[in-house]
Amino acid sequence: MDYLALFISAVLINNFVLTKFLGLCIFFGISKNLSASVGMGMAVTSVMTMTSILAWLVYFFVLEPLGLQFLSTIVFVILTASFVQLLELIIKKQAPTLYNMWGIYLLLIATNCIVLAVPLLNVENHYTFLQSIVFSIGSGLGFALAIILMASIREKLAYADVPKPLQGLGVAFIVAGMLGLAFLGFSGMM
Amino acid sequence: MSVKESHAHELWHIFSKGILEQNPIFILALSLCPALAVTSTVVTGLTMGLTVTFVITSNNCVISLVRNYVNPKVRVPVYITSIATIVTVAQLVLQAYFPVLYKALGIYLALVVVFAIILARAEVFASKNNLGRSFLDGFGMGCGFTFAMIVISAIREFIGAGTILAGTPFECTALLDAGYAPMLMMILPPGGFMLIGYLVAATKTWNRRVEEKKKLAELKGKGAEA
Numbered sequence: 029m030d031y032l033a034l035f036i037s038a039v040l041i042n043n044f045v046l047t048k049f050l051g052l053c054i055f056f057g058i059s060k061n062l063s064a065s066v067g068m069g070m071a072v073t074s075v076m077t078m079t080s081i082l083a084w085l086v087y088f089f090v091l092e093p094l095g096l097q098f099l100s101t102i103v104f105v106i107l108t109a110s111f112v113q114l115l116e117l118i119i120k121k122q123a124p125t126l127y128n129m130w131g132i133y134l135l136l137i138a139t140n141c142i143v144l145a146v147p148l149l150n151v152e153n154h155y156t157f158l159q160s161i162v163f164s165i166g167s168g169l170g171f172a173l174a175i176i177l178m179a180s181i182r183e184k185l186a187y188a189d190v191p192k193p194l195q196g197l198g199v200a201f202i203v204a205g206m207l208g209l210a211f212l213g214f215s216g217m218m
Numbered sequence: 219m220s221v222k223e224s225h226a227h228e229l230w231h232i233f234s235k236g237i238l239e240q241n242p243i244f245i246l247a248l249s250l251c252p253a254l255a256v257t258s259t260v261v262t263g264l265t266m267g268l269t270v271t272f273v274i275t276s277n278n279c280v281i282s283l284v285r286n287y288v289n290p291k292v293r294v295p296v297y298i299t300s301i302a303t304i305v306t307v308a309q310l311v312l313q314a315y316f317p318v319l320y321k322a323l324g325i326y327l328a329l330v331v332v333f334a335i336i337l338a339r340a341e342v343f344a345s346k347n348n349l350g351r352s353f354l355d356g357f358g359m360g361c362g363f364t365f366a367m368i369v370i371s372a373i374r375e376f377i378g379a380g381t382i383l384a385g386t387p388f389e390c391t392a393l394l395d396a397g398y399a400p401m402l403m404m405i406l407p408p409g410g411f412m413l414i415g416y417l418v419a420a421t422k423t424w425n426r427r428v429e430e431k432k433k434l435a436e437l438k439g440k441g442a443e444a
C-alpha cells in the first residue's frame with residue numbers, strides 16, 4: 029500500500045512538470061508534436077528508472093561508505109549524462125526519424141534536470157532500493173502524462189486564433205498553468 | 219566612429235545583449251525550472267539569480283581558458299564536469315554561510331548544474347572567444363537571469379502573499395496591512411506558469427516595437443541621404 033501511495037503521489041500529486049517544474053525545456057520544446065511527445069515520455073521514463081537504480085547503488089555502496097557525499101552532484105551528473113549518451117547512440121541507429129525530430133534537444137536531454145532530479149530526491153528522502161524504483165517509474169510516467177496531455181492540447185491550439193504576442197510559447201505557458209491548476213485538485217487525494 | 223569606440227561598443231553589446239535582447243528566460247526560454255520553482259519569494263529568487271550569475275561567469279572563464287586544449291569530441295563532458303565542480307563550490311558556500319537559504323532552494327540548487335543556459339553559453343560563446351569576452355558574456359547573461367528572477371519573484375510575492383522581501387529588514391507589508399487578501403494561486407505552481415506566459419508575451423511585444431523603431435529610423439536616414 030505504501031508503494032502504491034508513493035507511486036500515485038509521484039504521478040499525480042507531485043507531478044514533476046506541473047508542480048515541481050522539472051524538465052520544462054523538453055516539455056515546451058517537444059510538446060508541439062504528439063508522436064514525438066509519446067516517444068520522449070517513454071524515453072525519459074526508461075532513462076530515469078535506469079539511472080536512478082545506478083545512482084542509488086553508487087551513492088549507498090560507494091559514496092556513503094567513503095564519506096564522499098559532497099561529490100554526489102558531480103557523480104550523478106556524469107552518471108546520467110553518460111547513460112543518456114548511450115541511449116542516444118541506440119536511438120540514432122534504431123530510429124533515425126525520431127532522432128531527427130529531437131534536434132537540438134538531444135544535447136539538452138543528456139544533461140536534463142528531470143533525469144538528474146530523481147537520484148537527488150531519492151538520496152534526499154532516504155528511499156530504499158524498491159522505493160526509489162517505484163518513485164522513478166512514477167515520476168517518469170507523470171512526465172509522460174503531462175507532456176502527452178500538453179501535446180494533445182497544443183495540436184488543437186494550432187488552429188485557434190491566439191493573440192499575436194501570445195502565440196507559441198506564451199499561450200503554451202498559460203495552458204500549462206491551467207493543467208497545473210487541474211492537477212492541484214489531486215493534492216486533496218491523500 | 220573610431221576603431222576604439224566601435225570596439226568598446228562591441229564589448230558593451232556582448233554584455234548587454236543578455237539583459238533584454240537575448241534574455242535567458244524571457245526570450246530564449248532556457249532554464250525555466252528555477253524561474254518557476256524558486257520565485258515564490260524575492261529572497262530565494264535573488265539568491266538563485268546570484269548563484270547562477272556566479273556559476274555562469276566562472277564557467278565561461280574556465281571554458282574559455284581551456285578551449286584550445288579540449289578535443290571537440292569530448293567537449294560536452296568537460297563542460298559538464300566544470301559546471302558541476304563550480305556548482306558544488308557554490309553549494310558548499312551557501313550551506314556553510316546561509317543555511318536557511320540553502321534549505322529554501324533545496325534540490326534546485328544542485329540542479330543549477332543542468333541549467334541549459336550555462337551549457338549553451340559555454341558551447342555557443344565561451345568555446346570560441348577569449349577570456350575577457352567570455353567573462354562579459356557570462357556576466358551579462360547572469361545579470362539578465364537575475365533581473366528576470368527579481369521581476370518574476372517580486373510580482374509573485376506581491377500578488378500572492380501581499381509582501382515584498384518578507385523576512386528581511388527591508389520587508390514591505392503595506393498592502394497586507396491595508397487589508398489585502400492575498401491571491402494564493404500566484405505563489406502556487408500554476409500562477410508561476412501563467413505569469414511567465416504573460417511576461418514572455420510582453421517581452422516579445424517590447425522587442426518587436428524596438429525593432430520597428432530601428433527600421434523606421436533607418437528608412438528615415440536613407441530618405442535624408444537621398
